[in-house]
Amino acid sequence: MIRSFAALEAALAGRPPLCPAVAGAEDPAVIAALVAAAEAGLVGQAVLTGDAAAIRGHLPAAFAGRFRIETAANGAEAAALAVAAIRAGAADVLVKGQVDSAAYLRAVVARDTGLRASDVLSNLTLAEMPSVPRLIGATDNGIVPLPTLAQKRAMIRNAVPLFRGLGVVPVRVAAIAASEKVSAGQPATTDAAALAAEAAEGALGEVLVDGPFGYDVALSPEAAAKKGLSASPVAGQADLILFPSIEAGNATVKAWKLHGQARTASIVLGASVPVLLNSRADGAEQRRLGLLLAAAILAGKGT
Numbered sequence: 001m002i003r004s005f006a007a008l009e010a011a012l013a014g015r016p017p018l019c020p021a022v023a024g025a026e027d028p029a030v031i032a033a034l035v036a037a038a039e040a041g042l043v044g045q046a047v048l049t050g051d052a053a054a055i056r057g058h059l060p061a062a063f064a065g066r067f068r069i070e071t072a073a074n075g076a077e078a079a080a081l082a083v084a085a086i087r088a089g090a091a092d093v094l095v096k097g098q099v100d101s102a103a104y105l106r107a108v109v110a111r112d113t114g115l116r117a118s119d120v121l122s123n124l125t126l127a128e129m130p131s132v133p134r135l136i137g138a139t140d141n142g143i144v145p146l147p148t149l150a151q152k153r154a155m156i157r158n159a160v161p162l163f164r165g166l167g168v169v170p171v172r173v174a175a176i177a178a179s180e181k182v183s184a185g186q187p188a189t190t191d192a193a194a195l196a197a198e199a200a201e202g203a204l205g206e207v208l209v210d211g212p213f214g215y216d217v218a219l220s221p222e223a224a225a226k227k228g229l230s231a232s233p234v235a236g237q238a239d240l241i242l243f244p245s246i247e248a249g250n251a252t253v254k255a256w257k258l259h260g261q262a263r264t265a266s267i268v269l270g271a272s273v274p275v276l277l278n279s280r281a282d283g284a285e286q287r288r289l290g291l292l293l294a295a296a297i298l299a300g301k302g303t
């Protein structure tokens with residue numbers, strides 16, 4: 001099992017380098033992340049779409065002939081060109097640069113020209129922090145506002161290749177709710193029980209799902225013991241936390257960063273290739289770690 005980003009980087013060292021397609025590459029943080037990843041051997045070539053003059057202005061001279069630049073008149077065209085490069089086999093990871101998130105995702109899900117592979121696109125953030133002795137994931141904290149049972153099912157399946165690439169099989173998924181008791185008045189609890197039953201029957205693949213759990217039970221063996229849940233294969237040792245709403249997931253991940261000194265990386269799952277959807281606040285390091293997650297997904301898929 002890979003327990004840190006450093007261990008993940010070491011494990012991926014022998015793999016073929018990534019070839020990202022960047023939508024709106026006139027973003028200094030994106031260029032810095034690509035250059036750092038290329039210098040480490042994680043990235044080989046790249047397709048950069050957007051304002052060609054601005055891109056060249058940020059790109060070190062040593063990479064001017066190594067990365068292909070395609071001119072786009074606006075963000076929507078840049079996103080379309082980057083997706084087209086993926087579909088043509090010229091790239092294997094999609095990266096958001098200086099483009100609007102809505103336009104970027106529209107290009108991904110476009111019926112005839114996009115990259116959708118699952119019925120649901122979901123965001124997963126992976127965190128490394130001193131208080132947890134392993135990498136811990138959170139989903140969905142960026143795309144699906146209030147996931148239905150079917151969407152939660154898809155979100156779990158979307159996450160399996162990433163964790164397989166981390167050497168985590170089966171994936172221990174904790175379905176979070178405000179109570180450990182199943183109640184018809186709290187849909188998060190009934191969804192958790194349904195997913196746990198499906199996973200026990202093998203319907204969700206290489207996963208163990210349990211819940212409903214409070215956040216403390218998902219991560220703390222002591223809390224699980226106090227609540228009489230130590231027999232669960234997930235309680236106190238979750239690899240992935242499945243949140244009942246985007247607000248819960250988003251707030252928790254931000255708390256990890258602010259209070260838990262967490263290093264994080266995020267990835268969009270459910271497309272035919274890994275998709276990076278970084279926020280404007282993310283720096284070059286978070287974007288480089290996102291490329292590491294992309295490489296882990298490809299390794300988990302055996303590609």
